[in-house]
Amino acid sequence: SSAHENGVWQRRKSLPADMISRNNFSMWGVLKKCIGMELSKIAMPVVFNEPLSFLQRLSEYMEHTHLIHKACSMSDSIDRMQVVAAFAVSAVASQWERTGKPFNPLLGETFELTRMRSVGVLFLHTDTTLTNQSIQKHATTREDEGYRLISEQVSHHPPISAFHAQSLKQEFEFHGSIYPKLKFWGKSMEAEPKGTMTLELIKHKEVYTWTNPMCCVHNIILGKLWLEQYGAVEIINHSTGDKCVLNFKPCGMFGKELHKVEGCILDKSKKKRRVIYGKWTECMYSVEPKVYDAFRKSEKKSGGDAKKPKQEQQSCEGDDADEMPDVQETVTVIPGSALLWRITPRPTHSAQMYNFTSFAMTLNELEPGAERLLAPTDSRLRPDIRAMENGDIDLSSREKERLEEKQRAARRERSKDEEEWTPRWFHQGSSPHTGAEDWLYSGGYFDRNYSHCPDIY
Numbered sequence: 195s196s197a198h199e200n201g202v203w204q205r206r207k208s209l210p211a212d213m214i215s216r217n218n219f220s221m222w223g224v225l226k227k228c229i230g231m232e233l234s235k236i237a238m239p240v241v242f243n244e245p246l247s248f249l250q251r252l253s254e255y256m257e258h259t260h261l262i263h264k265a266c267s268m269s270d271s272i273d274r275m276q277v278v279a280a281f282a283v284s285a286v287a288s289q290w291e292r293t294g295k296p297f298n299p300l301l302g303e304t305f306e307l308t309r310m311r312s313v314g315v316l317f318l319h320t321d322t323t324l325t326n327q328s329i330q331k332h333a334t335t336r337e338d339e340g341y342r343l344i345s346e347q348v349s350h351h352p353p354i355s356a357f358h359a360q361s362l363k364q365e366f367e368f369h370g371s372i373y374p375k376l377k378f379w380g381k382s383m384e385a386e387p388k389g390t391m392t393l394e395l396i397k398h399k400e401v402y403t404w405t406n407p408m409c410c411v412h413n414i415i416l417g418k419l420w421l422e423q424y425g426a427v428e429i430i431n432h433s434t435g436d437k438c439v440l441n442f443k444p445c446g447m448f449g450k451e452l453h454k455v456e457g458c459i460l461d462k463s464k465k466k467r468r469v470i471y472g473k474w475t476e477c478m479y480s481v482e483p484k485v486y487d488a489f490r491k492s493e494k495k496s497g498g499d500a501k502k503p504k505q506e507q508q509s510c511e512g513d514d515a516d517e518m519p520d521v522q523e524t525v526t527v528i529p530g531s532a533l534l535w536r537i538t539p540r541p542t543h544s545a546q547m548y549n550f551t552s553f554a555m556t557l558n559e560l561e562p563g564a565e566r567l568l569a570p571t572d573s574r575l576r577p578d579i580r581a582m583e584n585g586d587i588d589l590s591s592r593e594k595e596r597l598e599e600k601q602r603a604a605r606r607e608r609s610k611d612e613e614e615w616t617p618r619w620f621h622q623g624s625s626p627h628t629g630a631e632d633w634l635y636s637g638g639y640f641d642r643n644y645s646h647c648p649d650i651y
């Protein structure tokens with residue numbers, strides 16, 4: 195847990211308690227009555243949850259923000275695009291093996307993530323002998339990325355979460371909304387994250403947009419749960435007309451393509467400028483198209499993987515569980531490639547802690563003094579999530595039920611008065627870049643006047 199080492203407060207590196215084993219619970223028992231139903235309407239036992247709200251889970255898009263800073267520092271727009279592409283892939287990397295269901299946010303729930311106070315700041319307050327120079331040194335760390343994010347649950351049916359992040363030094367804004375459209379197919383569940391991601395690099399006057407890949411959770415009923423992300427992701431630079439077309443590959447019959455992402459950057463005249471490849475669970479590289487083509491050709495000539503013995507067939511049909519293919523070969527690096535991004539390894543205790551990344555471990559932590567600062571609607575103040583985090587499943591389910599009942603009562607009150615719900619921090623609008631319907635930040639959250647926030651807990 196969090197500690198004050200040498201007077202310096204540090205973020206916690208683990209959760210207060212290990213997770214409760216799910217082995218004694220059957221998903222089938224819950225789901226057999228629910229085929230064809232919307233997931234948000236199914237009362238799922240809390241053991242299948244993870245102690246985070248969906249708003250907090252979406253904030254994990256920010257884990258690799260240093261890539262945006264890197265993109266900002268580059269003078270060539272194709273170079274910037276390749277790092278933005280790496281950011282778009284890195285944003286969904288924390289989903290790997292995360293098969294716990296986050297808590298549905300309550301209508302009006304918010305989550306803020308402020309990462310602009312450097313780890314050394316508390317220390318600085320207590321030591322006035324520091325010179326300006328050493329203050330500068332302590333105030334610049336790589337861990338605290340210098341941004342703040344605010345997200346809000348703006349709609350309950352359909353569930354829509356909106357977020358807006360801005361950098362401290364006005365280098366970028368990153369915003370969007372997600373409506374996770376879920377389909378339950380029996381053996382698996384498919385989630386389409388509807389909504390556009392918009393990244394603005396202010397100094398370069400550039401705007402990039404894309405939509406996230408599809409997500410599929412396999413073996414809902416029997417076997418081991420595992421998660422696949424697949425589909426085309428098109429990143430558009432609206433200022434230059436450059437495009438990056440990425441293909442998150444479905445695992446395929448033999449699992450050879452598991453986790454692979456491949457694509458290329460095309461400039462305005464449709465000329466291929468760079469090939470991007472890697473795995474969303476691991477790393478991404480970029481290489482010149484000529485080098486890439488030559489490598490693939492030579493691979494074919496030498497037989498490549500055509501001669502490899504066939505693995506046991508992984509069929510997607512039939513009654514068996516769709517085991518996650520056990521192919522551990524990592525990315526083959528083509529000579530001449532540049533590494534764009536590599537994942538931060540998970541902490542050793544991650545498996546007992548919902549497969550959280552180090553970043554995820556910190557999201558529900560109450561920082562010293564946070565209670566005084568946070569909006570009363572912040573996810574960190576949700577008692578059901580807090581109870582689950584502490585390993586108290588019974589309290590968690592009781593609190594979850596209470597909150598959901600309170601939400602229903604509030605809705606009944608509103609409909610009696612013919613009142614409509616209006617989100618506090620976002621408003622509906624159309625994106626000036628894509629024209630698509632979106633949720634835009636109305637501003638003001640960080641003025642920290644929360645007197646008009648609803649009482650949802």
Ligand code: CLR
Binds near residue numbers: 242295372387407414
């Ligand atoms: C993946 C990244 C996308 C946004 C997104 C939308 C829906 C999310 C999905 C992410 C992760 C997996 C998810 C899904 C909704 C339900 C599903 C949380 C965040 C969970 C794992 C389903 C659990 C099912 C139980 C039966 C255990 O950009």
